[in-house]
Amino acid sequence: MMSPSSMLSSHLHLPLHSSSSCSRLTTTFFPCFSPIRLATNKTNVMSLSLLSSIRASSSSSAHEISSCLPLPENRVVLGCGAACIDYLATVDSYPNPDDKIRSTSLKIQGGGNAGNALTCAARLGLNPRLISKVADDAQGKGILEELEADGVDTSFFVVSKEGNSPFTYVIVDKETKTRTCIHTPLDPPMMPNELPQSSLLSALESARLVYFDGRLYETALVIGKEATRRNIPILVDAEKKREGLDDLLNLANYVVCSARFPQEWTEAPSIPSALVSMLLRLPNVKFVIVTLGEDGCMMLERSINTSPQLEEMDVDSLLNLLKQSIDGNTVIPTCVSSKVHPIALKRKMFKT
Incomplete structure (x- = not known):
């Protein structure tokens, strides 16, 4: 039985951004939230949210979105990671060997997670x-x-007199609506010293x-330890396994992670169970989000305590029920909420 107390949970509205490449955002998506609360043991509760993307008009911009959001007085965000140049070549279909x-078009613009x-924050x-x-090139x-x-404040950049700055060739396939990145690091x-x-x-x-994208990890680790000492929250963008x-x-x-990362990192059989495994293995993490492309994204949030009178369900079964309640024909951002359920975790199915 779980100790009854008030459940701490919030519904987070995150604007999703997508473009034909990994470069600067150009097209805006709005999420629809469908929260599910998951109980993993007697004291921990997790809240799963399914965020379905709805394409906004092409004239929408991040500035227009931010105009309707209240901003805190102190708005400083520190990031450490990759910033590069992307060369985006759009082709009708990906070439054979x-x-x-x-190419049907070529764009040169900033990239790097x-x-x-x-x-986006700016x-x-x-x-x-x-x-x-970067290098002095x-x-x-x-x-x-x-x-x-x-x-973006770049006063903390290191500029090397020699070497090369990072850049990426991005092949955008119009037929499959995918992109292939060839990166030169x-x-x-960069070294911590x-x-x-x-x-x-x-x-x-x-x-x-503080935001990290997993690159420049030695420097990021120094920053992260100092941020932890100062009680500054840390967000990690986990695209793939990296040193x-x-x-x-x-x-x-x-x-926040890519669609492939949760299962690759945990070896869980499904994305929902992988998110549960991640929160079990990372006790300091309050929520984990996995991006799902055109399907939006999914968020699992850690909360504390819940009512003991709730029916227990499997996380994958509950997610399937949640999907059935989403109106695929809606054209405006909506929130579809589930009932509250503790979740039966099948720990033998994945690593913890």
Whole structure:
């Protein structure tokens, strides 16, 4: 039996952004929330939310969205990770080996998960600072100029006199609506000793949140430990398994991950059970979100305590019931809420 007490849970509204590549956001999606609360043991409760994407008009912008959202007085967000240049070539269909084809369009714009996330934060009215590294080359100058034009503070960047800035060739397939990224990493890579203690403390000053994308992990780990010491929440963007990512996840309060990551990391049989496994393995994490492309995203949130009179259900079964309650014909953002259920976890099915 679970000890009865008030359940702590919130419904988080997150605007989703998508484009034809991994570069700066261009098309806005709005989520529909469908919360399910999951009980994993006598004291912990988890709330699962299914967020279905609805495409907004092409004229919508992050600035228009932020105009209807209340902003906190202190809006500083610190990020550390990749910022690069993307060369986006759109093709009618992906080439076969040894093919020569023509692109239908070519765009050159900023990319990198940290660069994208902090650009989004700036467009939503926050005050982002980014710690990263570029070389003193044309790509590096372009990266800094674009970020600064969007309102991202780049004063904590390291600029190397030698080497190359990171860049990515992105092949956008119109037929399958997919993109293939060929990345050339930063050289030489950023090392922790390139971020002086004085700069680290200055970057963290007044920060309300610290964001990591899993890159530059040695530097990110130094920042993360200091942020933890200062009780600054940490959000980790887990795209795929990377060296050092587990160390960052152990410091995280929030995790946002790609569709493949939860099951690859936990070896769970389904995404819902993988999210449960992640919260069991990462006791400091308050919620984990998995992005699902056109299907929106799914969030599992940790809460504390629930009523003992609730019927227990399997997490995958409950998710299927939730999907049946969503109106696929709706054209406006809506919230479809489930009943509250404790969840029976089949621990033998996945790693914990």
